Structures are given as C-alpha cells and as structure tokens.
Amino acid sequence: MIDSNFISKCKNIFGAENVLTEKADLITYSYDATPGIPREIPGVVVFPENTKQVQEMIFLARQAKVPIYPRGAGTCLSGGPVPLNKGVVISFQKMNKIIEIDPDNLTATVQPGVIIADLNNAVSKYGLLYPPDPGSMATATVGGSVAENSGGLRGLKYGVTKHYIMGMEIVLPTGEIFRYGGKTVKNVTAYDFTSLFVGSEGTLGIITEIICKLIPTPKYRKSMIAFFDKLEDAGKTVTDIVRAHVIPATLEIMDKVTIQTVENYAKAGLPTDVEALLLIEVDGMGKDSVEWEAENCIEIIKNNNGKFKIAETDQERDSLWAARRAALPALAQVKPATILEDATVPRTKLVDMLVSIQKIAKKYNLLIGTFGHAGDGNLHPTILIDPLDKDEMERLHKAVDEIFDVALSFGGTLSGEHGIGIAKLKYLKDEIGRSGVETMRRIKQALDPDNILNPGKLVPMED
Ligand SMILES: Cc1cc2nc3c(=O)[nH]c(=O)nc-3n(C[C@H](O)[C@H](O)[C@H](O)COP(=O)(O)OP(=O)(O)OC[C@H]3O[C@@H](n4cnc5c(N)ncnc54)[C@H](O)[C@@H]3O)c2cc1C
Numbered sequence: 001m002i003d004s005n006f007i008s009k010c011k012n013i014f015g016a017e018n019v020l021t022e023k024a025d026l027i028t029y030s031y032d033a034t035p036g037i038p039r040e041i042p043g044v045v046v047f048p049e050n051t052k053q054v055q056e057m058i059f060l061a062r063q064a065k066v067p068i069y070p071r072g073a074g075t076c077l078s079g080g081p082v083p084l085n086k087g088v089v090i091s092f093q094k095m096n097k098i099i100e101i102d103p104d105n106l107t108a109t110v111q112p113g114v115i116i117a118d119l120n121n122a123v124s125k126y127g128l129l130y131p132p133d134p135g136s137m138a139t140a141t142v143g144g145s146v147a148e149n150s151g152g153l154r155g156l157k158y159g160v161t162k163h164y165i166m167g168m169e170i171v172l173p174t175g176e177i178f179r180y181g182g183k184t185v186k187n188v189t190a191y192d193f194t195s196l197f198v199g200s201e202g203t204l205g206i207i208t209e210i211i212c213k214l215i216p217t218p219k220y221r222k223s224m225i226a227f228f229d230k231l232e233d234a235g236k237t238v239t240d241i242v243r244a245h246v247i248p249a250t251l252e253i254m255d256k257v258t259i260q261t262v263e264n265y266a267k268a269g270l271p272t273d274v275e276a277l278l279l280i281e282v283d284g285m286g287k288d289s290v291e292w293e294a295e296n297c298i299e300i301i302k303n304n305n306g307k308f309k310i311a312e313t314d315q316e317r318d319s320l321w322a323a324r325r326a327a328l329p330a331l332a333q334v335k336p337a338t339i340l341e342d343a344t345v346p347r348t349k350l351v352d353m354l355v356s357i358q359k360i361a362k363k364y365n366l367l368i369g370t371f372g373h374a375g376d377g378n379l380h381p382t383i384l385i386d387p388l389d390k391d392e393m394e395r396l397h398k399a400v401d402e403i404f405d406v407a408l409s410f411g412g413t414l415s416g417e418h419g420i421g422i423a424k425l426k427y428l429k430d431e432i433g434r435s436g437v438e439t440m441r442r443i444k445q446a447l448d449p450d451n452i453l454n455p456g457k458l459v460p461m462e463d
Contacts, residue, residue, distance in 0.1 A: 002043030002086055006064055010046055010088070013056045018094065020045040029089045032076040033136075035337040036387060037422050039079075042069065043086040047094045051169060051177060051208040054090065058175040058206070058452075061088055067455050070202040072113065072144025075136040077340055078421030080148065080201050084456040090206065092143050098122050099209070105183040106214045107166060112143020112207050119212070128214040131158035134417070135325060143207050149199030151417030153324070156375035157249045157283075158215075160417065162198040169209035170197060173448035181211060196443075201419050202454040204447045218249070218283035220290040223317040224297065226306040227274040231255070233304040234276035235351030238374045240300045241280075242347065246293045250281040251375030255354060258327050258369035258382075265330035268323040276354075278306075278374065279324050281317075327371040328382065334367065335384040339396060343407035344378040344416030356406045357381045363402075364395040378416035404430070420458045428460060 010019045020026060021044055030039045043066070048054045061068050067087035074081055083089060096113035103126040110119060116137040119130050133152035134140055140150070146168075151160040167181020180193045197205060228234040238251060254262065254277050263270045270277065278301075282293035294310070301308045311317035332338045345353045354370060357379070361368040372379040381403055385396050404414055404427050414424050414431050429437050437460055444451070444459045451461070 002066055009060055010044055013053050014046050018047040032074045032081050034077055034079045034423055037079040039082045040085055042083040042089040045089040047091050049094050054171045054206050054208055055175050058171055061452050062450055067452050069454055070206050072141030073139045075140045077418040078423040080421040107183050108212045110142050110210050114142045116140055116142055123214055127217050129217040130212055130214055132161040132164055142210055146198055146207055146210055147202050148419045153250045155373055156251055157247045164213040165194050165198050166213050167211040168207055170205035170207055172205045173453045201458040203458050219285050220287050221281055221283040222290055222294040223281040223311040223320055224308050225320050226278045226301045226308040227271055228276045228306050231275050231354055232351050234278055237300055237304045239348055241297055244296050246296045248280050249283045252279040252324055253374035254371040258371045261369055262323055262326050262330040266326040331369045331382045336386050339383040341381050342416050342418045343403055345407055345410045345412035347377045349410040350377055360399050360402050364399040366399055425460050
C-alpha cells in the first residue's frame with residue numbers, strides 16, 4: 001500500500017525533488033496517447049537518475065506489494081505506461097544521458113530516457129544513423145521504443161528497433177541487475193535476450209541502459225509522391241516495386257479520407273480527388289544505384305496509371321514528408337478523439353485490407369482515415385469519434401473487432417508496431433492461441449513471481 005511511510009521511503013531513495021504526490025501532477029501520469037482505455041491515478045511518480053535507485057524502488061515495491069509502471073515519454077498507442085492501480089509510475093525523463101558514441105564499433109550506449117531524435121542528432125556528427133524512426137521520434141524515448149519494439153517510416157529497408165539493439169542493462173522484477181550483450185557484432189551466448197526484452201512492454205524488467213547499433217548515413221536520397229485514381233493501382237505499385245527488387249527506405253500510403261483531411265489542415269497542395277497517394281524514398285551510398293531505383297519506381301508508377309512528382313530540392317522533400325507526418329494530427333482535429341489501430345497484413349493483402357476497412361467504415365457509419373507503412377503492410381486505420389456519443393462508441397467497438405478479425409483472416413497480425421498493452425489484450429488469444437497465452441504467462445510468472453511490473457499489460461493473467 002502507498003501510505004506516508006512509503007512516500008517518505010521514496011523521498012529517501014530519489015530525493016524529495018524527484019517524487020511527485022500532488023493530485024494535479026499525478027493525473028498527468030495516468031495518461032498516454034491512447035483514448036478510451038481504463039486508467040487509474042498513480043499513488044506516486046518517481047524520477048530515477050541511476051540504476052541503483054531503480055533497484056531500490058523495486059525492493060521497496062516488492063516489500064509493499066505495490067505495482068510499478070515504467071514510463072518514457074507517454075506517447076504509447078496501446079496503453080503501455082498507464083497505471084491500472086494506485087501504484088508507482090517510474091519515469092525515465094531524467095535518466096537521459098548519451099553515455100558513449102563509439103564510431104569505430106558503430107554503437108551508442110544510452111540511458112533509457114534519451115529522446116530518439118536527440119540520439120540521431122548526436123550520432124549525425126559522426127555521419128552515423130540510428131534507423132528506427134517512429135512518427136513520434138521528436139518526443140519518444142529510446143527506452144520506451146525498445147520496450148514497444150517500435151517501427152517507423154524506414155522499416156521496409158532498415159527494419160525496426162529490435163534490429164538495432166545489441167545489449168542492455170535490466171533491473172529484473174526481483175531487483176537483480178542483469179547485463180547482456182555488448183559491442184560485438186556477433187553474440188550467440190545464452191538465450192536471445194534481445195528477443196525476450198525488446199517489445200516486453202515493461203512487463204519483464206526495467207531497462208536502465210541500452211547499447212544501440214548505428215549505421216553509416218546514406219549519402220543520397222530521392223523522394224517522390226504518386227497519385228492514383230484507384231486503390232488497386234496504388235497497391236499493385238507497392239508489390240511491383242518490391243518484385244522489381246527495389247527496396248525503398250520508405251513506402252507510405254494515404255487513402256482519400258486522409259488526403260482530404262491533411263489538405264484541409266496543412267494546405268500541402270495535395271489533389272483531393274484521388275483515391276490514394278504513395279510517398280516513396282529511395283536512398284543509398286551510390287548516386288547511380290539510387291538513380292536506378294528511382295527510375296524503376298517511376299516506371300512502375302506509370303505502368304499502374306499513377307501520376308507522380310519528384311522532390312527536386314531538400315525543401316520540396318521536407319514538405320512531402322511534412323504532409324505524411326501531418327496525417328495523424330490532421331485526422332485528430334476532426335473529432336474529439338481518434339482511435340489509431342495498427343493491424344498489419346502481408347504486403348500482397350494491402351488492397352484487400354484497405355477495401356475491407358472502407359466496407360467496415362460504411363457498415364458502422366464511422367469516419368475512418370487510413371494511412372501507414374504500405375511497404376510493411378502496416379496500416380493505421382484511424383477512427384474519428386466522439387467518446388460522449390454512446391451509440392458511436394458501440395459502433396466503434398464492433399468496427400475494431402471486425403478490423404482485427406479481417407487482418408487475422410488475411411494472415412496478418414494485431415499489431416505491427418504499437419504493441420498490445422491494454423488496448424488489444426482481449427484479442428491476443430485470437431492470434432497466438434491458448435498455448436501461446438499460456439507460454440506468455442509462464443514466462444511472466446518465472447521472471448516476475450509477484451506480478452509487480454506493469455501488471456495487466458501484454459499478458460492476460462486470466463481467461
Ligand atoms: C503521433 C504519434 C506517432 C507515432 N508513430 C509511431 C510509429 O511510426 N511507429 C511506432 O512504432 N510507434 C509510433 N507511435 C507510438 C509510440 O510513440 C511508440 O510506441 C514509442 O516508441 C513509445 O515511446 P515512449 O518513450 O513514449 O514510451 P511510453 O509510451 O512512455 O511507454 C511505452 C512502453 O514502454 C514501457 N517502458 C518505458 N520505459 C521503459 C523502461 N525504461 N524499461 C521498461 N519499460 C519501459 C512502458 O511501460 C510502456 O509499456 C506514435 C505515437 C504518436 C503519439
């Protein structure tokens with residue numbers, strides 16, 4: 001239980017200036033970026049500055065049987081850092097040092113609270129890049145994105161967070177400190193702990209240090225935008241590009257509702273009468289190979305009845321990407337709340353999924369704008385709703401059930417990058433089956449026998 005004795009012990013560990021107890025402050029930490037989920041106001045929020053404090057917090061929480069909710073920047077879209085009980089929110093806002101950049105080993109060692117964009121600004125001075133780039137990279141932390149295994153706009157060519165984590169320091173739910181991995185390119189010692197802890201959504205351990213893999217920044221880039229009167233043509237362009245063995249760094253799609261909303265919001269000069277647009281960027285170290293890839297893309301766009309525009313200057317390229325990054329903020333201003341899903345299907349099922357989403361929108365009389373990482377088959381159907389409209393909320397829940405149903409029937413997955421958290425917990429069994437859920441429970445119980453770390457997320461403890 002969190003009482004005055006517990007709070008004073010927290011102040012002893014962290015210093016009074018790193019402990020929040022005022023209700024107005026606590027309410028802030030009961031939210032992330034996910035609307036319409038259960039939440040509880042935490043009993044206390046603490047800001048560690050080192051691993052030892054995290055360890056002491058775990059010992060204290062275990063003794064008092066109080067749950068701990070780890071938190072980065074709170075941009076999660078599945079309810080990951082949101083407290084479900086009067087527990088402790090442990091925020092990594094102040095554990096935000098870049099410990100080392102090692103250009104010879106192509107690594108950066110960071111504390112979990114480092115903002116992803118800050119890491120990239122720092123390594124860019126060495127001509128290096130940390131590729132995972134969620135749309136939230138200007139605010140999201142490396143720790144939060146490791147715990148979510150976040151993707152981003154460069155996923156098709158460069159992969160996602162798990163591909164760039166070489167080692168970690170973790171405080172386990174028992175309070176033990178566990179370090180694995182390092183700067184070696186190869187390491188097959190023991191179980192593959194990266195696969196276990198990356199994407200564990202704060203349920204198996206608290207990440208206190210991360211060794212990230214870096215790559216040389218590609219020297220050349222070419223960006224283009226393509227417009228299509230038919231969704232089918234846009235979808236075929238995506239598969240044709242990959243079939244031609246061109247792997248763009250970025251291959252993004254927006255449907256008509258999203259294009260119209262972005263244009264209305266950002267006045268980016270997008271045509272509002274087309275069914276879909278693709279944003280494509282090819283990059284690499286060789287000018288000729290980048291040109292070859294761009295020419296191939298243009299040929300394929302033309303063959304699929306698309307119109308296109310190439311960004312000739314950096315400014316033009318930036319405005320193309322600004323239009324893409326405006327998708328969510330633009331949709332979000334239409335109604336009081338947005339439900340952003342990330343159902344993902346094999347690339348060849350992209351159009352079938354888009355058409356199904358349109359049918360679901362019509363069936364339930366909902367406004368759904370869809371955009372996303374077309375090259376990854378990772379779509380973000382964004383449902384615009386008014387949470388006070390009871391009838392609309394009922395239709396919303398039915399529509400979301402159906403979206404996941406359809407995605408799974410196409411051989412897809414519940415989440416390409418936003419995680420399960422609380423938001424998708426009830427669907428987990430539909431994808432991984434009873435034995436999958438049982439396996440997850442066993443892993444959780446083995447590592448966190450008292451169930452104190454982010455309980456109620458990712459692992460359904462009851463049927
Ligand atoms: C506008 C917008 C765009 C987005 N675009 C993308 C996108 O393109 N791709 C994508 O994948 N996601 C995207 N997201 C989702 C979100 O930004 C990512 O999941 C992000 O990486 C979360 O980072 P965070 O620091 O905000 O973590 P939080 O939201 O604070 O936490 C996320 C999870 O990590 C856990 N956690 C945090 N720190 C630690 C730690 N030190 N140790 C253990 N567990 C920890 C939390 O308990 C929680 O379960 C977007 C969100 C928004 C609002």
